Amino acid sequence: MDGNTNKSEYILSCENISKAFGGTQALKGVQLHVKPGEVHALMGENGAGKSTLMKIVIGLYKQDTGTMEFDGKPYQAKGPVDAINCGISMIHQELNPEPHLTIAESIFLNREDTNGILLNKKKQNERTQKILDDFGFPYPATTLIRDLKLADVQMVEIIRAVSTNAKMIIMDEPTSSLDDQETKHLFKTIRDLKAKGVAIVYISHRMAEIYEICDHVSVFRDGEFIGEGELNEITNEDLIAMMVGRKVENLFPKVDCPIGDVVFKAENLTGDGFENISFEVHAGEILGFSGLVGSGRSETMKAIFGLDPATSGKMYLNGEEITVKDPADAIKKGICMVNEDRKNFGLCLHRSIRENISLPNLPARQKGILLNQAREKKECEEYSKLLTLKAASIEHSAFSLSGGNQQKVVIAKWIMAGPKLLIMDEPTRGVDVGAKAEIYTLMCKFAAEGMAIIMVSSELPEVMGMSDRIIVYNEGHISGEFMREQIVNGSVTQEDILSKAFGV
Amino acid sequence: MANSPKVGQISKQDKMRQLMGQYGIGVVLLIMMIVIAFMEPRFLTLDNIINVATQISINGLLCYGLCICITTGGIDLTVGAQLALTSCIIGQTMTNWGWPAFMAILAGVAVATAFGFINGCLIAKFNMFPFVVTLSMQLVIRGLSQVITGGKAVMITNEWFAKIYSGKFIGIPMPIIIFIIVTIIMYLMLHWTRFGRYIFAVGGNVNAAIASGVSRFWVLVGTYTISGLLAGLAAMIYTSKTGAAQSNIGVGYETDAIAAAVLGGTSFAGGIATIPGDVLGIFIIGLIYNGMNMIGVSSYFQSIVKGLIIIGAVMLDMVMNKNNH
Numbered sequence: 001m002d003g004n005t006n007k008s009e010y011i012l013s014c015e016n017i018s019k020a021f022g023g024t025q026a027l028k029g030v031q032l033h034v035k036p037g038e039v040h041a042l043m044g045e046n047g048a049g050k051s052t053l054m055k056i057v058i059g060l061y062k063q064d065t066g067t068m069e070f071d072g073k074p075y076q077a078k079g080p081v082d083a084i085n086c087g088i089s090m091i092h093q094e095l096n097p098e099p100h101l102t103i104a105e106s107i108f109l110n111r112e113d114t115n116g117i118l119l120n121k122k123k124q125n126e127r128t129q130k131i132l133d134d135f136g137f138p139y140p141a142t143t144l145i146r147d148l149k150l151a152d153v154q155m156v157e158i159i160r161a162v163s164t165n166a167k168m169i170i171m172d173e174p175t176s177s178l179d180d181q182e183t184k185h186l187f188k189t190i191r192d193l194k195a196k197g198v199a200i201v202y203i204s205h206r207m208a209e210i211y212e213i214c215d216h217v218s219v220f221r222d223g224e225f226i227g228e229g230e231l232n233e234i235t236n237e238d239l240i241a242m243m244v245g246r247k248v249e250n251l252f253p254k255v256d257c258p259i260g261d262v263v264f265k266a267e268n269l270t271g272d273g274f275e276n277i278s279f280e281v282h283a284g285e286i287l288g289f290s291g292l293v294g295s296g297r298s299e300t301m302k303a304i305f306g307l308d309p310a311t312s313g314k315m316y317l318n319g320e321e322i323t324v325k326d327p328a329d330a331i332k333k334g335i336c337m338v339n340e341d342r343k344n345f346g347l348c349l350h351r352s353i354r355e356n357i358s359l360p361n362l363p364a365r366q367k368g369i370l371l372n373q374a375r376e377k378k379e380c381e382e383y384s385k386l387l388t389l390k391a392a393s394i395e396h397s398a399f400s401l402s403g404g405n406q407q408k409v410v411i412a413k414w415i416m417a418g419p420k421l422l423i424m425d426e427p428t429r430g431v432d433v434g435a436k437a438e439i440y441t442l443m444c445k446f447a448a449e450g451m452a453i454i455m456v457s458s459e460l461p462e463v464m465g466m467s468d469r470i471i472v473y474n475e476g477h478i479s480g481e482f483m484r485e486q487i488v489n490g491s492v493t494q495e496d497i498l499s500k501a502f503g504v
Numbered sequence: 505m506a507n508s509p510k511v512g513q514i515s516k517q518d519k520m521r522q523l524m525g526q527y528g529i530g531v532v533l534l535i536m537m538i539v540i541a542f543m544e545p546r547f548l549t550l551d552n553i554i555n556v557a558t559q560i561s562i563n564g565l566l567c568y569g570l571c572i573c574i575t576t577g578g579i580d581l582t583v584g585a586q587l588a589l590t591s592c593i594i595g596q597t598m599t600n601w602g603w604p605a606f607m608a609i610l611a612g613v614a615v616a617t618a619f620g621f622i623n624g625c626l627i628a629k630f631n632m633f634p635f636v637v638t639l640s641m642q643l644v645i646r647g648l649s650q651v652i653t654g655g656k657a658v659m660i661t662n663e664w665f666a667k668i669y670s671g672k673f674i675g676i677p678m679p680i681i682i683f684i685i686v687t688i689i690m691y692l693m694l695h696w697t698r699f700g701r702y703i704f705a706v707g708g709n710v711n712a713a714i715a716s717g718v719s720r721f722w723v724l725v726g727t728y729t730i731s732g733l734l735a736g737l738a739a740m741i742y743t744s745k746t747g748a749a750q751s752n753i754g755v756g757y758e759t760d761a762i763a764a765a766v767l768g769g770t771s772f773a774g775g776i777a778t779i780p781g782d783v784l785g786i787f788i789i790g791l792i793y794n795g796m797n798m799i800g801v802s803s804y805f806q807s808i809v810k811g812l813i814i815i816g817a818v819m820l821d822m823v824m825n826k827n828n829h
């Protein structure tokens with residue numbers, strides 16, 4: 001860093017921070033300098049050390065070497081509460097709300113209003129209401145968290161952070177579960193915070209967002225500090241090259257392959273959150289589903305996979321009518337699904353990579369009543385290699401992997417099942433740029449082998465870059481359908497898809 | 505175990521810590537044996553070791569049942585009462601109704617298995633908390649055993665039946681043989697079958713398990729049924745040992761079984777357990793009793809010491825494994 005003669009220029013400065021876990025060196029002498037009122041992007045692939053550094057900043061981990069300074073004073077948080085008291089709040093990627101609390105209780109958690117020892121709920125609710133009104137948040141303070149939409153829960157977290165008079169807020173992938181409109185609202189909030197002089201450390205894998213909202217960027221790779229700079233001076237390509245250490249030629253390496261017969265057909269599917277859904281998907285085709293979060297896309301997919309069966313309508317697989325009563329049934333028939341919620345529906349985090357990959361594939365890998373573990377091991381290794389899984393051993397727990405590699409484990413498990421129809425709900429959520437491109441390449445490869453793939457995604461560039469055909473949802477109905485040619489020749493743009501998604 | 509060591513250059517200190525994390529409980533067992541042997545040389549005689557092994561067979565079988573229930577994220581508090589009910593059925597049918605010993609055992613074990621099945625159905629079908637279901641069911645089962653015997657002890661004089669405890673096969677007491685066979689079967693079941701994997705999956709993340717085609721219902725029903733079956737077998741050994749069926753036996757036996765499972769690395773968070781770990785836990789609990797009896801600690805103090813050792817051992821385990829998270 002040049003020109004660090006004037007330390008007070010920064011609200012937070014971290015110098016030469018190192019941290020090892022067991023034999024893994026997670027951070028190697030990294031630095032970070034954040035100015036007040038700045039939105040500072042922290043970028044790097046999964047496993048680059050961003051989260052580790054942030055956890056050190058809020059006191060969840062203690063660094064092995066290095067010093068930090070916050071607000072002009074030496075700083076070392078003993079834990080998140082201490083960090084909040086010092087003026088640093090973090091909004092985690094996986095929101096951890098207490099669903100049974102009210103908004104007021106959630107915002108004043110750990111610092112409740114009291115009359116001596118009893119809670120003063122009335123005062124607390126009034127104070128909260130005032131804060132909510134200031135933010136233009138349209139719910140009463142007594143609303144239960146569980147009655148809020150995900151985006152609003154996140155808003156509550158932000159409001160809580162602001163209400164603690166935070167001087168710096170760390171946001172770890174804040175938009176990963178938000179739709180475009182909600183993201184816009186979040187950005188407005190961030191700009192307001194910025195105007196008040198609050199510094200934001202913004203972690204995200206979405207390039208467009210980084211350029212839209214952030215001022216400055218620091219890039220990490222493999223636990224090392226690679227560089228920093230003003231975003232308006234760094235091109236997209238350079239930034240990606242800094243992150244992955246090489247040029248990613250094509251963000252969406254879509255390969256066109258011959259499209260075959262109809263594999264799966266839905267006719268008037270109706271269920272909780274969707275109505276009269278009819279569509280077909282062919283062998284070799286990647287069918288994209290676009291729409292706002294909560295528009296019924298995921299619900300439709302869950303119905304097809306039997307997680308939450310449809311109330312009416314017909315489904316056909318290879319021309320034969322089928323019913324799917326539960327996921328076991330779906331898997332047996334050749335329908336597999338990568339769930340959007342990896343942590344809750346994708347992995348048993350504390351079991352090994354091998355056990356996770358083979359979980360749905362055990363029946364075929366038995367010798368009598370015992371498992372053929374030698375074969376299981378061999379095949380799991382093959383599939384993890386096929387998916388370029390980066391793990392020292394498949395016997396390690398899934399917990400030890402980065403988000404992108406965890407997603408590869410989930411995909412490996414379904415590819416091993418050899419599905420006819422593979423449903424991928426948000427296949428690249430929380431996955432870094434390098435791994436994203438790898439997952440896209442694999443999708444094309446599987447399609448070329450004759451698999452039918454349904455991809456549900458909230459990221460428009462992804463849907464537009466990867467789909468042979470796009471179906472757009474609006475409030476539980478199909479509101480539009482576009483072909484790849486229309487996108488390639490430019491006759492259909494992002495705006496067209498968005499307007500269908502908004503039902504215009 | 506899920507927390508296997510990471511690769512790369514590992515410092516000596518980390519290596520030591522990992523070793524302790526994986527085998528910490530074994531070390532505890534070893535230290536205990538050395539301390540007790542130092543205080544009482546008779547402790548390490550073959551006779552005494554066989555004696556311990558015989559005594560732990562009952563708790564051992566119960567522990568395996570508890571272990572798989574805990575691993576699915578549940579608990580089975582009925583095992584103590586199951587012990588009493590099976591014992592009463594065996595005594596009643598054999599002594600008072602004149603059934604052959606084999607049939608009596610079959611009836612007793614079958615009833616225990618059936619109650620395990622009922623536990624599993626209540627938990628899996630109606631989504632009731634395992635703690636509540638089994639806490640209530642143990643009252644039902646205990647009451648039933650009192651109804652059967654009218655609260656009185658039933659003597660069993662059948663010699664063949666007494667041999668289940670006192671008999672030997674190639675010089676090894678029958679309870680040890682049974683314990684070894686069950687241990688092998690449980691090991692294969694948990695670590696080498698589909699069902700075992702499903703137990704880990706359901707306990708590790710039930711939603712992910714269901715989304716991978718695992719039937720939560722059958723896994724839970726199977727698990728509690730096996731726990732019932734094992735409690736029935738334990739009751740058979742116990743009844744053979746005492747030569748009498750009583751409705752007040754087995755009180756608090758679930759505590760020792762849970763303790764052994766937890767010492768053996770079974771996680772109350774679900775999804776983590778190993779049978780070899782359980783074996784170590786079972787031996788530690790057995791040694792606490794045997795060792796303290798031999799060095800003449802009063803049973804009042806034994807209870808205190810047992811509690812403290814369990815807390816200490818689990819704490820050690822947590823501290824040693826902290827770095828893996």
